[in-house]
Amino acid sequence: MAKKQFKAESKRLLEMMINSIYSQKEVFLRELISNASDAIDKIYYKALTDDSLTFEKDSYYIKVAADKDNRTLTITDTGIGMTKEELENNLGVIAKSGSLSFKKENEIKDGHDIIGQFGVGFYAAFMVADVVTVISKALGSDEAYKWESTGADGYTIEQAEKETVGTEITLKIKENTEEEQYDEFLEEYRLKSIIKKYSDFIRYPIKMDVKGQRPKEGSENELEEYEEEQTINSMVPIWRKNKNELTDEDYENFYKEKHYGFDKPLKHIHISVDGTIRYNAILYIPEKMPFDYYSKEYEKGLELYSNGVLIMNKCADLLPDYFSFVKGMVDSEDLSLNISREILQHDRQLKLIAKNINKKIKSELKSLLKNEREKYEEFYKSFGRQLKYGVYSDFGTNKEVLQDLLMFYSSKEKKMVTLDEYVSRMPEDQKFIYYAAGESIERIDKLPQTELVADKGYEILYFTEDIDEFAIKMIMNYKEKEFKSVSSGDLGIDADENQDKADEVKNENKELFDYMKNVLSDKVKDVRVSKRLKNHPVCLTADGEVTIEMEKILNAMPDNQNVKAEKVLEINANHEVFQSLQSAFENDKEKLDLYTKLLYNQALLIEGLPIQDPVEFTNDMCKVMV
């Protein structure tokens, strides 16, 4: 029989999996049991919603059986089974979504990342087995098929015999090596403990034939050997358990089991509500961003169960977009099994649950911020941007919910601070919340526009992400304090001698400024003497609502409308350069033209804006030198 090849991508993954240095090889069993449980869920769900199928609870189970003599471990389930095509499609391809290309190979250091990220659960079997054989009979099919593979070199499929619907997976356990004891996966006690550890809450019985000794009947001290079938797992789903019976490890295991993420969750939220609406939920705030989080591929949503039966993998209606990073599940007795996607959207119960969950997530994040600052900052690094999008979208409807969760880098504290922290330490004479936008903290540190505000001793928030300024425009003011860009026309800083002097200079040099404005024509709205510059000769600022940073961002968008900031070229009258301008104005207009263009282009460079004609600019520089 001809061997079929795995798809190229799958093959590479498979090789990594087989040679994986991943230490926790035991998770292969968790993966196979989880698949078996899903398969039973599917048939269970069908039986509940389809009258032609009868469902007897006792006839659904998972069985784990080890055969030491033959070195095989068999996992049998009475689930929905797979057709020939399904065997081929489901087990012949890994990373169906092509997600591997997202991740560079060197980022995948061990099998750990792969399991979970790509749903390659089944392939974990190759970490402990040389040969994997799957015999399956699908519901509604008369034929059974056998899929077999020895690993990366491909697989075979042929017809097989199997009486009942379901799947039987047999692993030929690897021989021991110097580093690895594969034998342990044939030991009853070891298998029992792995099942207990990872799969205790699986809803269906996981059975094993267990050998033991017991007192012989009718005898005081004689023992007899026995073998009996035992159910190893407690079958109580974790979300139905009491919070104080559960450890952090239990929650972490559930997170991994469910493939919610490949990281260690930052926080879990266990909710049990028993009021007008009854539901249990386990939610997680991940630590790391999923690789596709900020892409179109990412789908938000929680698993939705109706009385213990999974009815939807990703119920998007349960989470607002700004909390789309939350993972987890909700189980409610009050939801109908037959509920369709369309009905769900209008379901009153579901809306209530969603509202409830939303509140809970918010309060948990707040308490994380308050009590576990480091963890919160870790979280914010990954998902802060999403919160800011949340503030910005829907015309700012959600700003009240979210503004207290925002953080920005502070010029004074040199770390992330909240708006509340900023406002609460504002000096009395400070009217505004000042911010500076730029590419990076280092860039903003050097912005000449910050000079006056910084000199006044005011704290400045650094906006380094595209969304920041837009989000802030939505908030407008926080605790009655308005936001103000350090590059905005009027900084709202009280007139002092600096100011008076500026006005004086302005009046005395009106013609000079008018002349310079003419040279630059419509490139700028105005040329002015600066009230904010201390050491730098020039900078650009903006009058009106649109700042220069916003112009940059808007124009980088695909459907840009060519929005322009009203740019103002500000000149530092205290700088030596100013004297050169004055004397050029008196004696050599051609020189003044040259200086004006140079200063303008320098201001553009400082802002990180492109120079229209770089060649002209360098030629101009040379003119000054010679």
Ligand code: ADP
């Ligand atoms: P995942 O479970 O994350 O989808 P797997 O590689 O573990 O990835 O499984 C691939 C697919 O193979 C499953 O989605 C399921 O459709 C099918 N499958 C695996 N094991 C079984 C099983 N025991 N019974 C029925 N179908 C199964």
